[in-house]
Amino acid sequence: MTLSSLGWDDFFAGAFQPFASENFLPARVALEHKHACVLLSARGEITATCTGRLLHETATRAALPAVGDWVAVRLRPESLASGAGVALVGDIHAVLPRRTAFTRRAVGDADAEQVLATNVDTVFLVTGLDRDFNLRRIERYLAVARASEAQPVVVLNKSDLHPDARGAEAEVRRITRTAPVVTLSAARGDGIAALAPWLVPGATVALLGSSGAGKSTLINRLLGKQRQDTGPLSHAMNKGRHTTTHRELLALPGGALVIDTPGLRELQLWGVDESAVAETFPEVAALAAECRFPDCTHQREPGCAVRAALDDGTLDPTRWASYEKLQREQAYAARRVDPVLARAERDRWKKIYQGQRARERIEGRWE
Ligand SMILES: Nc1nc2c(ncn2[C@@H]2O[C@H](COP(=O)(O)OP(=O)(O)OP(=O)(O)O)[C@@H](O)[C@H]2O)c(=O)[nH]1
Ligand SMILES: [Zn+2]
Structure with a gap:
């Protein structure tokens, strides 16, 4: 396989520059096992493990090779000497920057x-x-x-x-x-x-x-x-x-x-942040930006542009329901695995609640 048939382009070639001179090969991760990766390269398939240095120097697990990654690999001496048809073995020294993940x-x-x-x-x-x-x-x-x-x-x-x-x-x-x-x-x-x-x-x-x-x-x-x-x-x-x-x-x-x-x-909704939800519902995001209070929950606050649009029919209620559900799930998924976020979320609701009470006192009854 040629590198370009594996998806290699100028972006990755640029990222590979620092490794170009030292007997490194670029290769793409086709399978990730617990202790080894199967790589595809111009030389064929390579079974490779991360060097101890790579394992120690990477701050997070997310920085280690994943399927789709381009890596800089060095073949083991025995592989270099071997003829065609023998399985290649190598060491992964670096993971090149990712375009998408x-x-x-x-x-x-x-x-x-x-x-x-x-x-x-x-x-x-x-x-x-x-x-x-x-x-x-x-x-x-x-x-x-x-x-x-x-x-x-x-x-x-x-x-x-x-x-x-x-x-x-x-x-x-x-x-x-x-x-x-x-x-x-x-x-x-x-x-x-x-x-x-x-x-x-x-x-x-x-x-x-x-x-x-x-x-x-x-x-x-x-x-x-x-x-x-x-x-x-x-x-x-x-x-x-x-x-x-x-x-x-x-x-x-x-x-x-x-x-x-x-x-x-x-994959369900993991890893989806609020901005991605907003991007999927641009009309809701645009309305939310018009609400009087920046932390408006669009429930029953005065000056809520979302409620107004629902009332006059300019916002499709099924889109709104879908947005709300997605927003809730996104928040739930994030909280479930993140105690710090969970606490922050509780504090946020406490503040919203206190804010609402303060507003109530200022503006009198809502309904
Ligand atoms: N009638 C019809 N059936 C299809 C079509 N495509 C897939 N199926 C059937 O739908 C069923 C599920 O298809 P899969 O390809 O296994 O679905 P999958 O998305 O890979 O499912 P997971 O492996 O559980 O993620 C199988 O019985 C397929 O034969 C299609 O175009 N028409
Ligand atoms: Zn609102």
Whole structure:
């Protein structure tokens, strides 16, 4: 494989400069085990471990190699001497800066950030046009994608199961605004060609979507062969259990790369900050900025622009409900793993409550 077919470009070449002279090879992480990584490089596949120095010098676990990362690796002497066909072994000395990253807070460790996949250019947000079809869920996935900096593309799968797939697509377009929407059937192969603009050689894509949306079916379709078990049976049996040992960064026949990690599959709203939620609901964010009080909770404060827009019908109540739910979940997910945040949140509500009482005293009764 050439470096460019693995996604190498000027951005990474620049970052690799300090390592260019000292027998280092650039390589991309295809699989991350507990103690070793499988790397893809111009020399072929390399099994590598981090040097003790890298382990000691990295301040956080999040800075260690993750699937999708470019690293500077040095082959062990025995690998250098070996001929073709022998498995290469090396040491990872550095992780190059990431262009994009999907992260979540590591469960049970308040400060730890877990990196699920990096350097993803495009993320396919896969929704089934069956019972899985849910505009609110698509909004959530858009927020997750935006937080990662990868470009989101909404993929409506199982078009064969929906009596009016085009109508459903039109509904989705109303909420996605700028993100492209593609309707297809991974099982039948209809509409797959519409993904071509994002599957160019060297481009990295990842798939996100709820269980059963058809991610494996789509990956198999793109690979042109059966890599993963799909079907109702394997589905029921494998739920929540991932014992995969296959590469998580795969090269597609057309030259693009696809990242499929268990962590990404399980990704819910972890790692989504409030600004990403606001970006997904620009009309709500714009209204909130107009409220009289900067800490307005949009419940029943005077001068609340959100309430006013709900009352006069300019704000869609389903969008508002969806925003509120997402905001709550985001706050809950963050709090659950972060006691400091939990305390800050309690203090914030205490202040809001005190502030409201003070306002009540000034402005008299509200209703
Ligand atoms: N009718 C129809 N069924 C599909 C289509 N794509 C996938 N399926 C079926 O939907 C079920 C789930 O598909 P998977 O590809 O396993 O879903 P997944 O998103 O990978 O699910 P997880 O592995 O749990 O994350 C399987 O029974 C597939 O055969 C499609 O386009 N049309
Ligand atoms: Zn308000």
